[in-house]
Amino acid sequence: MKNYKFLLIISFFSFLFFSCGGSSSGSSEPVVTTPxxxxxxxxxxxxxxxxxxxxxxxxxxxxxxxxxxxxxxxxxxxxxxxxxxxxxxxxxxxxxxxxxxxxxxxxxxxxxxxxxxxxxxxxIPKAVFFDEFNVDGAPDSSKWGYDLGNSNGWGNNEAQYYTNRTQNAIVSNGTLKINLIKESYQGYNYTSARLLSKGKYSMKYGKVEIRAKIPSGGGTWPALWMLGDNIDSVGWPACGEIDIMEHVGNQLNRIFGTLHYPGRSGGNAYGTSVMIPNATTEFHIYSMEWNASTIKIYVDNQLFFTYNNNANSPFNQNFFFIMNVAMGGNFGGTIDPNVTNATMEVDYIRVYQ
CATH class of the missing domain: 2.60.40.10 (Immunoglobulins)
Known part of the structure; x- marks a missing residue:
C-alpha cells in the first residue's frame, strides 16, 4: 500500500512539473505541412x-x-x-x-x-529595319547610298556603269526599281544602280526577308547580298560575303545562295542553287536566317542552303546590304545584244531580330 501511495505522489508532482514547465514556455509551434x-x-x-x-x-x-x-x-x-x-x-x-x-x-x-x-x-519577329518602298522618288537616302562607276569591272569584268540617277534607281507604285539600261554613258555601254546600306544600317544575326522580281535576258546578273562592315580595313574576302540571291539570265530560274570567305571565294565559293518557276515574271521571297550556329538561305520558305557557322568564320560581325543589277562579267556571262533594258523590282526588305 505504501508503495502504491508513493507512486501516486510521484506521478502527481511529475504532472505538476511538466504542466508548469509547459505554461512557462508558451504554447508549442504549429506543425507546418509540406505542400x-x-x-x-x-x-x-x-x-x-x-x-x-x-x-x-x-x-x-x-x-x-x-x-x-x-x-x-x-x-x-x-x-x-x-x-x-x-x-x-x-x-x-x-x-x-x-x-x-x-x-x-x-x-x-x-x-x-x-x-x-x-x-x-x-x-512574331519584330522588324528592326525595313523599307517598304512606298514613297515615290529616289530611294530613301537615310537607308541607302550608292556605289558609282565601274571600278575596273568590280572585280568581275562587269560591263555596266553604276549611277545614282533616278533613271537607274527609283521608287514608284510600291516597289524599288533598279533599271539596267543599254546606253552609251561615261565610256560604257550599260548603266545600272548598286544600292547599299553601308554606313547607314548593318546587322549581326537575325532573319532577312526580301520580296523581289528579277529580270531576264542573257548577261543580266541581279543580286541581293551582304558584306562585312570591316571591308575597308580587312578587304575582301576576309570581311565575308553573304549572297542571299543571285540569278543570271543565262541560267533562267536558277537561284544561287552563296558565301564567300577566306579559302572559299570567287569561283571556289561555298554555296548551292535551286530551280524555281517564274523567277523573272513573279515576285518571290528570298530570305536568310543567321545566328552563331548556322546561316540558312530560303526561297519562298524553301530551305536550299545551310552553312555551319563557327567562331573562326567572318560571319559573326555586322554586315550591310547591297542590291544591284550587273551585266555580263565572270558570272553574268555572255551578253545578249538584244537586251536593251532589264529591271529588278524589290517590294520590300525586312530585318527581324
Missing part, C-alpha cells in the same frame, strides 16, 4: 489546330496548384514571378518558334515542392 501534389497547367494564347504554338503574341497563362500551398513562385527566362493564387501571365519575347522550360515552386512557410513544364511558343 504536395503540385500541378502546373498552361494555356498559350491563340493556340489552335493550325497554330499550336500560339498567335504570335507570346502570351501564356499559367495555373499552379498544390495541397497546403500559400504562395507560388515561377521562374521563366531568367525572371521570377510570385503569386498567392498560383495564377501567372507571362509574355515570351524570343522571336520565332522556341521551346522553353518553366519552373514552379509551391510554398507553405519554409516548406516547398517544385516542378517544371516545357512548352513551345511562337512569337
Amino acid at each position: 504536395t501534389n503540385l500541378v502546373i497547367n498552361k494555356i498559350i494564347v491563340g493556340s489552335s489546330a493550325t497554330m499550336p504554338n500560339g498567335d504570335g503574341t507570346g502570351v501564356v497563362n499559367f495555373t499552379a496548384s498544390a495541397n497546403n500551398a500559400k504562395e507560388y513562385k515561377m521562374s521563366v527566362d531568367g525572371e521570377i514571378l510570385t503569386s498567392t493564387t498560383g495564377n501567372f501571365t507571362y509574355t515570351f519575347k524570343q522571336s520565332g518558334t522556341n521551346e522553353h522550360t518553366v519552373y514552379v515552386s509551391a510554398y507553405n512557410g519554409d516548406k516547398s515542392i517544385s516542378g517544371s513544364t516545357k512548352l513551345t511558343v511562337y512569337v
Whole structure:
C-alpha cells in the first residue's frame, strides 16, 4: 500500500512539473505541412489546330496548384514571378518558334515542392529595319547610298556603269526599281544602280526577308547580298560575303545562295542553287536566317542552303546590304545584244531580330 501511495505522489508532482514547465514556455509551434501534389497547367494564347504554338503574341497563362500551398513562385527566362493564387501571365519575347522550360515552386512557410513544364511558343519577329518602298522618288537616302562607276569591272569584268540617277534607281507604285539600261554613258555601254546600306544600317544575326522580281535576258546578273562592315580595313574576302540571291539570265530560274570567305571565294565559293518557276515574271521571297550556329538561305520558305557557322568564320560581325543589277562579267556571262533594258523590282526588305 505504501508503495502504491508513493507512486501516486510521484506521478502527481511529475504532472505538476511538466504542466508548469509547459505554461512557462508558451504554447508549442504549429506543425507546418509540406505542400504536395503540385500541378502546373498552361494555356498559350491563340493556340489552335493550325497554330499550336500560339498567335504570335507570346502570351501564356499559367495555373499552379498544390495541397497546403500559400504562395507560388515561377521562374521563366531568367525572371521570377510570385503569386498567392498560383495564377501567372507571362509574355515570351524570343522571336520565332522556341521551346522553353518553366519552373514552379509551391510554398507553405519554409516548406516547398517544385516542378517544371516545357512548352513551345511562337512569337512574331519584330522588324528592326525595313523599307517598304512606298514613297515615290529616289530611294530613301537615310537607308541607302550608292556605289558609282565601274571600278575596273568590280572585280568581275562587269560591263555596266553604276549611277545614282533616278533613271537607274527609283521608287514608284510600291516597289524599288533598279533599271539596267543599254546606253552609251561615261565610256560604257550599260548603266545600272548598286544600292547599299553601308554606313547607314548593318546587322549581326537575325532573319532577312526580301520580296523581289528579277529580270531576264542573257548577261543580266541581279543580286541581293551582304558584306562585312570591316571591308575597308580587312578587304575582301576576309570581311565575308553573304549572297542571299543571285540569278543570271543565262541560267533562267536558277537561284544561287552563296558565301564567300577566306579559302572559299570567287569561283571556289561555298554555296548551292535551286530551280524555281517564274523567277523573272513573279515576285518571290528570298530570305536568310543567321545566328552563331548556322546561316540558312530560303526561297519562298524553301530551305536550299545551310552553312555551319563557327567562331573562326567572318560571319559573326555586322554586315550591310547591297542590291544591284550587273551585266555580263565572270558570272553574268555572255551578253545578249538584244537586251536593251532589264529591271529588278524589290517590294520590300525586312530585318527581324
